[in-house]
Amino acid sequence: MSANVNDMTEDEIISQKSNNYGGYISKIIFNNGTELEVEENDIVIFVGPNNAGKSQSLKDIYELCDAKKNTVVVNDIEISIQNGDVKELLESVSKVSDCGLSKNYSGFGFNVNTYSIPDFSSEKHFGSVRPLFVAYLDTLQRLVISNPAPLTNRHEIKTSPIHYAAFNHEYRKWLSDNFKQAFDRELIPYTLNGGNIPLCIGEAVNLSGDYLDEQERQEAYAAVLDTYKQVQNQGDGIKSFTGILLYLMIDYYRTFLIDEPESFLHPPQANIMGKIIGKTLRHNQQAFISTHSEELIKGLLDVCPERVKIVRITRMEDSNSFSILDNDTFSSVWNDPLLKYSNIMKSLFHREVVLCESDSDCKMYSIIDDYVKRLEGRYSETLFIHCGGKQRMAKIAKALRSLDVSVKLVPDIDVLNDEKVFKGIIEAFDMEWDYIEPLYNVVVSNVSSSIKGVKLCDFESCIDKVLKESKGDYLSKSDIRKIQEAIRVPSKWNEIKRGGISALPGGDATERFKKMNKKLKEKGIFIVPVGELECFIKEVGGHGPEWANSVLEKYPDLHDEVYNNIKEFIKEVCV
Numbered sequence: 001m002s003a004n005v006n007d008m009t010e011d012e013i014i015s016q017k018s019n020n021y022g023g024y025i026s027k028i029i030f031n032n033g034t035e036l037e038v039e040e041n042d043i044v045i046f047v048g049p050n051n052a053g054k055s056q057s058l059k060d061i062y063e064l065c066d067a068k069k070n071t072v073v074v075n076d077i078e079i080s081i082q083n084g085d086v087k088e089l090l091e092s093v094s095k096v097s098d099c100g101l102s103k104n105y106s107g108f109g110f111n112v113n114t115y116s117i118p119d120f121s122s123e124k125h126f127g128s129v130r131p132l133f134v135a136y137l138d139t140l141q142r143l144v145i146s147n148p149a150p151l152t153n154r155h156e157i158k159t160s161p162i163h164y165a166a167f168n169h170e171y172r173k174w175l176s177d178n179f180k181q182a183f184d185r186e187l188i189p190y191t192l193n194g195g196n197i198p199l200c201i202g203e204a205v206n207l208s209g210d211y212l213d214e215q216e217r218q219e220a221y222a223a224v225l226d227t228y229k230q231v232q233n234q235g236d237g238i239k240s241f242t243g244i245l246l247y248l249m250i251d252y253y254r255t256f257l258i259d260e261p262e263s264f265l266h267p268p269q270a271n272i273m274g275k276i277i278g279k280t281l282r283h284n285q286q287a288f289i290s291t292h293s294e295e296l297i298k299g300l301l302d303v304c305p306e307r308v309k310i311v312r313i314t315r316m317e318d319s320n321s322f323s324i325l326d327n328d329t330f331s332s333v334w335n336d337p338l339l340k341y342s343n344i345m346k347s348l349f350h351r352e353v354v355l356c357e358s359d360s361d362c363k364m365y366s367i368i369d370d371y372v373k374r375l376e377g378r379y380s381e382t383l384f385i386h387c388g389g390k391q392r393m394a395k396i397a398k399a400l401r402s403l404d405v406s407v408k409l410v411p412d413i414d415v416l417n418d419e420k421v422f423k424g425i426i427e428a429f430d431m432e433w434d435y436i437e438p439l440y441n442v443v444v445s446n447v448s449s450s451i452k453g454v455k456l457c458d459f460e461s462c463i464d465k466v467l468k469e470s471k472g473d474y475l476s477k478s479d480i481r482k483i484q485e486a487i488r489v490p491s492k493w494n495e496i497k498r499g500g501i502s503a504l505p506g507g508d509a510t511e512r513f514k515k516m517n518k519k520l521k522e523k524g525i526f527i528v529p530v531g532e533l534e535c536f537i538k539e540v541g542g543h544g545p546e547w548a549n550s551v552l553e554k555y556p557d558l559h560d561e562v563y564n565n566i567k568e569f570i571k572e573v574c575v
Contacts, residue, residue, distance in 0.1 A: 021082070021083045021085075021086050021088070021089045021252075022081075022082060022083065022086065022089075022126075022129075022132070022133040022252070022254045023079050023080050023081035023082050023083075023120075023126075023133070023254065024038075024040040024079070024080055024082075024254050024255060024284070024286055025038055025061065025065070025077050025078070025079055025080075025255055025286065025288075026038055026039075026040075026078050026079065026080040027077060027078035028044075028061070028074055028077055029074070029075050029076040029077065029078075030073065030074055030075060030320065030322045031071075031072070031073055031074070031075045031320055032319070032320060032321065032322065033075075034322040034324070036309070036311060036322075036324055038286065038309075039286070040080070040254075040283075040284050040285075040286055041281065041282075041283050041284065041285065041286055041307055042286050042287075042307055042308075042309055043277070043278065043281065043286065043287045043289065043300060043304065043307045043308050043309070044286075044287070044288045044289070044309045044310075044311060045289050045290075045291060045297060045300070045308060045309070045310050045311065046058070046288070046289065046290040046291070046311050046313055047290075047291060047292075047297075047310060047311070047312050047313070047348040047349060048312050048313040048314055048315075048348070048349070049314065049315075049349065049350075049351060050292075051315065052313040052314055052315045052320070053072070053073040053313045053315055053320050054290035054291075054313055055138075055259050055260070055290050056072050056073045057073045057074050057288070057290065057313065058136070058138075058257045058258075058259050058288060058290055059071075059072075059136075060072055060073050060074035061074055061077060061257060061288060062130075062134060062136045062257055064076060064077045064125070065077070065079070065125060065126050065130045065133075065134045065255070066125060066126060066127060066130050067125045067127060068125065073313070073320055078124070079124055079125060079126065081120045081124070086117065086129055086132065087114075087117070089132070089252060090105040090107075090112060090117075090129075090132070091105075093107050093108075093132075093157065093158075093252060094106055094107040094110075094112075094157060095107065095156075095157040099113065099114075102114035102115050106157075107157055107158070107159065108158060108159050108160060108161065108250070109131040110128075110129070110131035110132055112128050112129055112132070113128075116128040117129060132252055133252065133253060133254045133255060134253070134254070134255045134256075134257065135247050135250065135253045135255070135256050135257065136257045137243070137244060137247055137256065137257065137258045137259065137261070138259045139240065139259065139260070139263055141243065141247075142239070142240045142243030142244055142247075143236060143239045143240060143243060144243075145160070145161065145243045145246050145247065146199065146231045146232060146239045146242040146243045146246065147232045148162070148193070148196035148197055148198035148199075148230075148232060149161075149162035149163055149166070149196060149197045150195075150196055150197075151191075151193075151194070151195055151196055151197060154166075154167040160197075161246035161247065161249050161250055162189055162197055162199060162246065163197070164249055164250070165187075165189045165199075165246075165249070166189035166191050166197050167191075171249055172188075172189060174249065175187055175245055175246070175249060176188065176204075178245055178276050178280075179201075179241070179242065179245060181272050181276070182241055182265075182268075182269045182272045182273070183201070183238065183241075183269075185201045185202055185203070186201070186202060186203060186204045187199055187200070187201060187231070187242065188200045188201075188202065188204075188205070188225065188228070190222075190225045190228075190230075192218060192221070192222040192225070193222075193225075198230040198231065198232060199230065199231040199232075199242065200225050200228035200229070200230055200231075201228055201229045201230070201231060201234070201238075202225075202227075202228035202229070205221055205224050205225065207220055207221060207224075235264065236263075236264040237264035237265050237266070237269070239264075240261075240263055240264050240265070241264075241265060241269065241273065244258065244261055244273065244276075244277075245276070248276070248277065248280045248281075253285065254284065254285055254286070255285070255286050255287070255288070256277075256281070256285070256286070256287040256288070257287075257288050258277070258287060258288070258289045258290075259289075259290050260290055260291055260292065260293075261273050261274075261277070261289060261291065261296060262291060262292070262293035262295070262296045267293070267295040268295070270293045270295040270296045270299070271295040271296065271298055271299040271302075272299060273296060273299065274293075274295065274296040274297065274298065274299020274300040274301075274302070274303075275299040275300070275302055275303045276299075277289075277299075277300060278299065278300045278302075278303035278304040278307070279303050279304070281304075281307075292349055294343070294345030294346050294348070294349070297310075297345050297348075298345060301334055305334060309324065309325070310324070310325040310348070310403065311323070311324050311325075312325070312348060312403040312404060312405070314404060321404060323402065323403040323404040324403075325399065325402055325403050336392065336395070342385065342386065342388075343383075343385060344385055344396060344400075346383055346385075347383055347385060347400055347405055348403065348405070350381060350382065350383040350405075351381040351382070351406065351575075352381060352382045352383070352406045352407075352408065352574065352575055353382070353383050353384075353385060353400060353405055353406065353407050353408070354382055354383070354384045354385070354407075354408045354409070354410055354573060354574065355385055355386075355387050355393055355396055355397060355407065355408070355409045355410065356384055356385070356386050356387065356410050357386065357387060357388075357389055357390055357393075357410075357411060357412060358386050358388075358389075358544065359386045359545065360533065360544045360545045360547065360548045361384075361386065361410065361533050362384035362385065362386045363545070363548050364533060364548045364551070364566070365384055365410065365533075365566075365570060365573075366380075366382075366384040367552075367558070368558070368563065368566055368567055368570045369382055369384075369570050369574050371558045371567075372567055372570060372571060372574075373574075380574070382574045382575070390411055390412075390415050390418065390421050390425075391421055393409055393411060393421075393424075393425055393428075394421070394424035394425045394427070394428040395424075395428075397409060397425065397428040397429065398428040401428065401429070401430075406524075406575075407429075407524060408524045408525075408526060408573055408574070409425065409429070409524060409525045409526065410526050410527075410528060410573060411425070411525070411527060411528070412497060412527075412528050412531065412532040412533075413496055413497060413500055413501070413527050413528055413529075413531045413532070414493050414496065414497045414531075414532075415527065416440065416443060416444060416447075416527075417444075417447075417493050419440070419444070422440070425525065429523045429524060429525060430523075431519070431523055435519070436516060436519070439512045439513075439515055439516040440512075440516060442508050442509060442512040443504070443509050443512050443513050443516070446504075446505045446507075446508065446509035447492045447493060447496065447504070447505065447509065458486065459486050459487060462482065462483065462486035463483065463486070465482075466479050466482050466483060492505075496531060497531040497532055497535075498531055498532075498535060499530075499531055499535070500528065500529050500530035500531035500535060501513065501517075501529050501530075503531070521572075526569070526572065526573045528569070529569065530565065533547075533548075533566075534547050536563075536565050536566040536569070537551050537555075537562055537563070537566070539554075539562060540554055
């Protein structure tokens with residue numbers, strides 16, 4: 001929020017000083033001994049299922065910033081102190097009271113005495129100055145902070161973030177611009193309200209006309225704002241969003257702990273909030289965020305992917321597990337445009353993920369899984385994600401498995417027709433290629449040996465027939481198709497994709513495949529036994545989304561026996 005000018009305002013001087021004092025969290029030590037190294041500008045995102053320990057991690061970090069205490073999920077932290085003498089900063093942001101031999105510093109959220117300031121040469125926790133450097137934004141704090149601020153003199157110490165916006169154009173513009181991104185309205189501090197300063201929502205006020213004096217113009221301005229809605233009277237979504245913005249304005253904070261910033265927000269607004277957080281945090285500000293929102297994460301990754309670290313927390317009874325996704329691994333997925341705009345981020349919040357080749361696969365498998373689970377008296381906790389083809393399956397599986405997400409993979413049987421792709425999948429699931437390769441080679445060599453060429457006599461006969469029957473000066477589309485069919489080399493893989501395992505050559509190929517397939521299933525790789533999805537229900541022709549829609553239209557009752565084979569397959573795949 002600071003400006004690069006020689007003649008700085010009081011607020012800009014405070015902003016400059018805040019760059020020189022305090023410290024940042026440099027390490028997190030979790031309760032199972034897992035350690036996370038943190039940079040001063042990192043944005044650490046805690047994800048995972050409900051009740052895993054995400055919000056508790058933020059509470060623990062906040063407590064440990066004060067002093068070493070007994071905590072639940074985070075066992076300890078390390079703080080890197082950059083400047084231990086914080087009195088100059090306190091002088092600039094506090095109301096100072098002399099207390100005999102000491103001074104008392106009071107300001108927004110803190111009340112510090114000279115004697116309580118830690119000696120950072122020996123003390124490695126913030127202690128009494130924690131509120132000066134660490135902002136803990138739980139839901140209640142965000143809702144309360146957007147209430148009207150007490151009226152104060154513009155030169156007095158600011159006791160509310162609203163005071164910054166009320167008396168400084170730069171803060172006011174930043175606050176309004178970011179609010180407008182989400183709600184398409186300006187946010188205006190109403191300094192002429194009387195005993196307090198509320199935040200008004202509406203169009204920017206641009207008065208025109210002649211006024212007797214400035215007093216009359218201000219009265220006209222106040223009359224307009226009197227008609228505007230005020231934040232404290234709006235829904236929790238607007239209040240929470242505004243509350244986060246107000247905290248982000250405070251320059252002297254070095255660490256933000258934000259619990260579920262997406263609370264009360266629609267997905268597009270959660271995405272905007274992620275972008276605002278990523279854009280606003282300075283080079284020496286860090287954040288720890290717990291979230292259930294893929295949109296919030298996407299917003300952060302859109303603007304500052306190099307700053308993001310993801311920690312997935314899971315819990316079994318009273319034991320926590322922590323998986324840390326390094327930025328390089330995640331970037332390889334996020335930089336793929338097809339995956340960037342998929343629902344892959346949702347996998348971070350599900351118990352189990354099944355990776356499929358296409359969207360139509362996901363649609364049909366998820367419908368069947370949901371139906372089967374309901375018959376068993378439970379709800380599905382499985383997320384189906386399409387990878388846009390076989391080539392991306394290994395990349396996504398590797399990234400999700402590094403976060404201890406339970407990943408299953410459902411490729412069509414012709415995944416065996418590309419050794420590079422298949423080997424990548426094997427290695428992504430931590431399987432030894434040296435064990436799989438001999439089995440794989442026997443299967444492929446038997447299938448490949450079945451490939452036939454095109455006989456010259458057959459091709460010549462086809463051409464002669466087309467030329468004799470063709471009418472006109474040009475070949476018709478039908479003629480061209482006949483010629484293309486004549487030169488197409490038949491492949492055993494086409495038969496196998498239509499017939500599945502039963503179409504494999506007998507003997508060694510089938511025996512080795514069954515041995516290999518057993519190992520693949522143990523690791524979570526389930527090759528479609530009938531070849532591809534469409535072969536489960538051959539009563540309906542077609543392929544892809546149109547096929548799936550046609551099947552559901554023709555057989556709307558999922559209890560129909562036509563679904564029996566696909567049900568048995570899904571029961572094997574999904575927990």
